[in-house]
Amino acid sequence: MADARPEATGRAGAARAGRRRSPRWEARLAAIVDTSARVFAERGYHATGLNDLCEANGLGKGTLYHYIGSKEALLAAIHDRVMDEVMAGANRVDATGGSPSARLAMLGDELLDVIARYPDHVWVFLHEFPALTGERAKRFRARRREYEKRVESVLREGIESGEFRDVDPRLTALAWLGMHNYTYLWLKPGGRLSARDVAKPFADLFVRGIAAGPVTAPSSRRRPPARRR
Amino acid sequence: MADARPEATGRAGAARAGRRRSPRWEARLAAIVDTSARVFAERGYHATGLNDLCEANGLGKGTLYHYIGSKEALLAAIHDRVMDEVMAGANRVDATGGSPSARLAMLGDELLDVIARYPDHVWVFLHEFPALTGERAKRFRARRREYEKRVESVLREGIESGEFRDVDPRLTALAWLGMHNYTYLWLKPGGRLSARDVAKPFADLFVRGIAAGPVTAPSSRRRPPARRR
Amino acid sequence: MADARPEATGRAGAARAGRRRSPRWEARLAAIVDTSARVFAERGYHATGLNDLCEANGLGKGTLYHYIGSKEALLAAIHDRVMDEVMAGANRVDATGGSPSARLAMLGDELLDVIARYPDHVWVFLHEFPALTGERAKRFRARRREYEKRVESVLREGIESGEFRDVDPRLTALAWLGMHNYTYLWLKPGGRLSARDVAKPFADLFVRGIAAGPVTAPSSRRRPPARRR
Amino acid sequence: MADARPEATGRAGAARAGRRRSPRWEARLAAIVDTSARVFAERGYHATGLNDLCEANGLGKGTLYHYIGSKEALLAAIHDRVMDEVMAGANRVDATGGSPSARLAMLGDELLDVIARYPDHVWVFLHEFPALTGERAKRFRARRREYEKRVESVLREGIESGEFRDVDPRLTALAWLGMHNYTYLWLKPGGRLSARDVAKPFADLFVRGIAAGPVTAPSSRRRPPARRR
DNA sequence: AATGAATGAGACTTCATTCAT
DNA sequence: CATGAATGAAGTCTCATTCAT
Numbered sequence: 001m002a003d004a005r006p007e008a009t010g011r012a013g014a015a016r017a018g019r020r021r022s023p024r025w026e027a028r029l030a031a032i033v034d035t036s037a038r039v040f041a042e043r044g045y046h047a048t049g050l051n052d053l054c055e056a057n058g059l060g061k062g063t064l065y066h067y068i069g070s071k072e073a074l075l076a077a078i079h080d081r082v083m084d085e086v087m088a089g090a091n092r093v094d095a096t097g098g099s100p101s102a103r104l105a106m107l108g109d110e111l112l113d114v115i116a117r118y119p120d121h122v123w124v125f126l127h128e129f130p131a132l133t134g135e136r137a138k139r140f141r142a143r144r145r146e147y148e149k150r151v152e153s154v155l156r157e158g159i160e161s162g163e164f165r166d167v168d169p170r171l172t173a174l175a176w177l178g179m180h181n182y183t184y185l186w187l188k189p190g191g192r193l194s195a196r197d198v199a200k201p202f203a204d205l206f207v208r209g210i211a212a213g214p215v216t217a218p219s220s221r222r223r224p225p226a227r228r229r
Numbered sequence: 230m231a232d233a234r235p236e237a238t239g240r241a242g243a244a245r246a247g248r249r250r251s252p253r254w255e256a257r258l259a260a261i262v263d264t265s266a267r268v269f270a271e272r273g274y275h276a277t278g279l280n281d282l283c284e285a286n287g288l289g290k291g292t293l294y295h296y297i298g299s300k301e302a303l304l305a306a307i308h309d310r311v312m313d314e315v316m317a318g319a320n321r322v323d324a325t326g327g328s329p330s331a332r333l334a335m336l337g338d339e340l341l342d343v344i345a346r347y348p349d350h351v352w353v354f355l356h357e358f359p360a361l362t363g364e365r366a367k368r369f370r371a372r373r374r375e376y377e378k379r380v381e382s383v384l385r386e387g388i389e390s391g392e393f394r395d396v397d398p399r400l401t402a403l404a405w406l407g408m409h410n411y412t413y414l415w416l417k418p419g420g421r422l423s424a425r426d427v428a429k430p431f432a433d434l435f436v437r438g439i440a441a442g443p444v445t446a447p448s449s450r451r452r453p454p455a456r457r458r
Numbered sequence: 459m460a461d462a463r464p465e466a467t468g469r470a471g472a473a474r475a476g477r478r479r480s481p482r483w484e485a486r487l488a489a490i491v492d493t494s495a496r497v498f499a500e501r502g503y504h505a506t507g508l509n510d511l512c513e514a515n516g517l518g519k520g521t522l523y524h525y526i527g528s529k530e531a532l533l534a535a536i537h538d539r540v541m542d543e544v545m546a547g548a549n550r551v552d553a554t555g556g557s558p559s560a561r562l563a564m565l566g567d568e569l570l571d572v573i574a575r576y577p578d579h580v581w582v583f584l585h586e587f588p589a590l591t592g593e594r595a596k597r598f599r600a601r602r603r604e605y606e607k608r609v610e611s612v613l614r615e616g617i618e619s620g621e622f623r624d625v626d627p628r629l630t631a632l633a634w635l636g637m638h639n640y641t642y643l644w645l646k647p648g649g650r651l652s653a654r655d656v657a658k659p660f661a662d663l664f665v666r667g668i669a670a671g672p673v674t675a676p677s678s679r680r681r682p683p684a685r686r687r
Numbered sequence: 688m689a690d691a692r693p694e695a696t697g698r699a700g701a702a703r704a705g706r707r708r709s710p711r712w713e714a715r716l717a718a719i720v721d722t723s724a725r726v727f728a729e730r731g732y733h734a735t736g737l738n739d740l741c742e743a744n745g746l747g748k749g750t751l752y753h754y755i756g757s758k759e760a761l762l763a764a765i766h767d768r769v770m771d772e773v774m775a776g777a778n779r780v781d782a783t784g785g786s787p788s789a790r791l792a793m794l795g796d797e798l799l800d801v802i803a804r805y806p807d808h809v810w811v812f813l814h815e816f817p818a819l820t821g822e823r824a825k826r827f828r829a830r831r832r833e834y835e836k837r838v839e840s841v842l843r844e845g846i847e848s849g850e851f852r853d854v855d856p857r858l859t860a861l862a863w864l865g866m867h868n869y870t871y872l873w874l875k876p877g878g879r880l881s882a883r884d885v886a887k888p889f890a891d892l893f894v895r896g897i898a899a900g901p902v903t904a905p906s907s908r909r910r911p912p913a914r915r916r
Numbered sequence: 917a918a919t920g921a922a923t924g925a926g927a928c929t930t931c932a933t934t935c936a937t
Numbered sequence: 938c939a940t941g942a943a944t945g946a947a948g949t950c951t952c953a954t955t956c957a958t
Contacts, residue, residue, distance in 0.1 A: 025921080044359050046275030050949060061950080062923050071949065127356065130273055167430060171422070174415060175408045175431060182407025193400070201396060202404060209438030279932060289940045291935085300932065483942080502817050504733030508928060519929080520944045529928065585814065588731055625888060629880070633889060636869025637862045644861060651858065659854060660862060667896030737953060747919045749956080758953065 029067045029077075032057050034121075036068075037078045041120035045075060045128040075128060076136045082125040083143045085114045090150050100158030101211075104176070105203035107151065109196065111180050115187055116195035122184045151176055155210070164210045176206060258296050261286050262306045263350075265297075270349035274304060274357040304357060305365045311354040312372045314343045319379050329387030330440075333405070334432035336380060338425065340409050344416055345424035351413045380405055384439070393439045405435060487525045490515050491535045492579075494526075499578035503533060503586040533586060534594045540583040541601045543572045548608050558616030559669075562634070563661035565609060567654065569638050573645055574653035580642045609634055613668070622668045634664060716754050716764075719744050721808075723755075724765045728807035732762060732815040762815060763823045769812040770830045772801045777837050787845030788898075791863070792890035794838060796883065798867050802874055803882035809871045838863055842897070851897045863893060 039048050039056045050071065054064050068074040089110030093103050115122045132140050152173040158164035183198060250258075268277050268285045279300065283293050297303040318339030322332050344351050361369050381402040387393035408431060416427060479487075497506050497514045508529065512522050526532040547568030551561050573580045590598050610631040616622035637660060645656060708716075726735050726743045737758065741751050755761040776797030780790050802809050819827050839860040845851035870885060
């Protein structure tokens with residue numbers, strides 16, 4: 001799972017401003033971020049002490065701080081890890097193109113994929129974001145908002161093209177986000193359902209829900225239900 | 230305050246042990262719970278100290294403890310406040326009856342109403358539940374699960390009656406919950422949209438999404454799907 | 459020594475803004491301040507840890523903080539202790555009146571008395587004031603400056619009355635302050651010299667040094683022009 | 688760098704052990720000492736971390752340690768820098784000769800010159816000497832005492848020669864030192880007053896203050912010394 | 917000559933809770 | 938009913954120094 005991560009993405013990480021670090025250093029930090037995400041997800045950010053993190057990472061306090069800078073910077077690094085992946089997914093969707101409903105479905109697919117692959121990071125992301133303060137909070141909100149706008153855009157296009165009903169794009173985007181994001185509470189790797197198992201019915205439901213006309217959900221390409229007279 | 234209140238079941242506060250308290254005492258506790266919910270929502274449960282709570286409530290530490298028993302008991306009381314209201318809403322839906330889609334719509338209406346009326350409590354409820362431990366955590370999970378089951382039931386009925394497609398009831402219930410619960414992040418009293426403004430389009434979207442047949446959104450019309458000639 | 463201290467003086471102390479405390483509490487704080495002054499004087503402010511303070515005061519960390527608020531607030535309390543005494547001395551001088559030279563002598567007497575009675579506090583005061591920050595630093599500088607102005611005033615009066623030569627009042631005040639303050643390094647209670655033993659010759663030296671009168675500055679002319687005939 | 692420099696005696700830095708270093712090395716160390724003195728003066732010795740020093744000097748930790756040996760050794764080097772200069776001044780005074788009052792004036796001139804030329808070093812010297820420990824503290828106290836003795840000597844000579852009154856030489860030396868040393872708090876290069884501007888009036892004041900002769904000391908009301916004709 | 921990763925002890929401070937008054 | 942003094946464990950973070958590279 002971890003192999004494929006594009007480490008080089010402009011990830012902020014815990015490092016102080018832009019300073020370049022050795023690959024070995026970056027790899028160590030990445031490992032710390034991942035391990036810490038698990039601990040935060042299990043115990044909660046505030047309930048997790050530095051001692052817990054040190055123990056989980058097998059590091060002394062000094063060494064840990066050498067990498068993370070601060071506990072909050074570590075939290076921010078986890079957030080960035082998630083946002084990087086989510087944004088990468090959105091970029092793939094844009095690169096692929098397709099009808100609004102197809103793109104919406106793909107967007108869900110990508111999002112749930114991230115949630116399933118990084119259950120701990122995402123839990124932390126969706127649960128502990130209020131712990132971010134100052135500049136970090138601002139940055140986080142901006143990136144989050146940016147993603148929401150992308151969902152909204154797809155909806156707007158569908159409405160303009162007549163593929164979707166005339167729904168409130170912002171409200172509908174929030175509905176879509178809630179439906180998908182909320183899966184972090186129960187969607188686990190190795191669970192009964194895979195990300196794909198969930199993404200498909202979610203896309204069906206959602207696209208049908210906003211489809212224009214007396215219509216059969218196009219996204220799933222499911223055979224039109226006969227229209228028997 | 231009447232005996233019959235369903236809320237009375239999960240009476241809040243330090244006195245889980247059936248000990249009866251004077252109405253004055255209960256009122257004071259309720260005020261403390263409400264005020265504390267606000268502070269928890271603003272600063273987070275762990276980040277809020279007993280000193281903060283004392284200040285916000287205008288009480289000394291001893292007095293506060295006299296009422297709340299412990300910080301976690303206070304948190305549990307907030308959870309119960311929310312669950313009591315949510316369950317009361319579900320009970321009203323059952324008492325009202327109607328078609329599955331009508332009941333699903335009404336369920337959403339009631340849920341969003343709670344979220345809009347108790348934004349602080351709900352925020353705490355959805356963010357800080359992992360801070361509950363032991364018996365309190367178990368009890369919380371049970372009540373939460375109970376509510377989920379009621380949503381699931383409505384879906385099952387709709388599927389059995391043919392009003393809904395043959396969706397996975399559990400998965401669909403989770404989608405519904407996510408869509409509605411997630412509104413706690415942006416649905417605020419006095420905001421652009423009221424609870425009702427949101428509940429209606431959400432119900433439209435969702436019922437269309439799971440409606441059986443070549444269907445025109447029946448949800449809002451509530452008109453019997455039938456029209457079989 | 460400690461008995462005579464006018465506890466009630468508008469001393470800032472470590473307490474949060476103006477809150478009234480019980481006499482027992484105030485007495486305990488005063489004891490902590492005095493004990494801590496000794497430790498700071500011995501080891502230096504920064505080199506003294508909270509553990510050292512706890513041990514010296516026979517208190518746990520929590521209890522210590524209950525009284526002091528913060529390490530820097532404790533430092534400020536020590537400063538205020540000194541400034542209160544010094545200002546009280548200056549007030550007594552003003553109340554007593556007399557010729558500028560008499561008042562200057564009395565001012566030195568009072569100042570050295572404080573230095574001798576509170577050697578630890580004064581050491582801390584003169585050595586660790588740069589550790590004060592923000593509002594506390596500002597307040598400290600203001601009070602210090604105020605005292606300097608009072609010395610300067612006496613000098614100005616003496617110059618105007620013709621009792622003193624036409625010296626630079628500010629520069630001369632600084633000379634006076636240096637001469638007196640610097641005694642904190644070696645003037646100890648129980649030492650060879652008492653405060654009075656030092657104050658008298660200092661006053662002699664200084665007043666002669668700035669006295670007007672039929673005197674030729676021997677220093678610059680080098681060798682009194684004798685004028686013997 | 689000539690061999691004869693008196694400063695070379697107390698050569699600074701990590702190499703107390705007579706190990707000779709290359710001139711380039713020595714120059715680098717001197718630069719580090721000067722830069723660090725500034726940082727210590729600004730932030731305080733204890734409040735300044737090795738990281739601060741590294742940043743200020745543009746060096747890595749390892750490199751810095753290569754030169755300084757330890758933080759305390761660096762502090763000692765700053766002390767030595769000051770003492771070297773002060774002693775050199777005292778030596779020049781002795782080499783010049785002259786009457787006791789002339790020599791006292793010149794001593795003040797030299798001392799204030801050092802204070803004005805090395806404001807940072809002197810600040811550190813007068814504020815942080817308690818941070819020196821063990822052998823270094825002993826050495827520092829010895830040198831300091833040695834300087835005091837030289838001031839005392841001049842006073843004794845003046846008393847013996849009848850040029851000065853019969854003052855307590857030790858006490859008067861301490862007064863002189865206090866008056867001059869204390870200028871480190873406000874005498875800055877580029878300020879209103881130069882070292883010379885201060886030295887002159889200080890010498891006037893002090894020499895008048897201890898001058899023997901037919902002086903009316905108004906302050907003490909001491910009976911005019913005979914004025915025998 | 918120079919680097920910065922690594923370290924554990926200890927820095928200051930806040931915590932939830934108890935209990936004598 | 939109500940208070941706030943008392944507590945020690947635990948909180949987050951920085952420290953001066955070493956050493957392999």
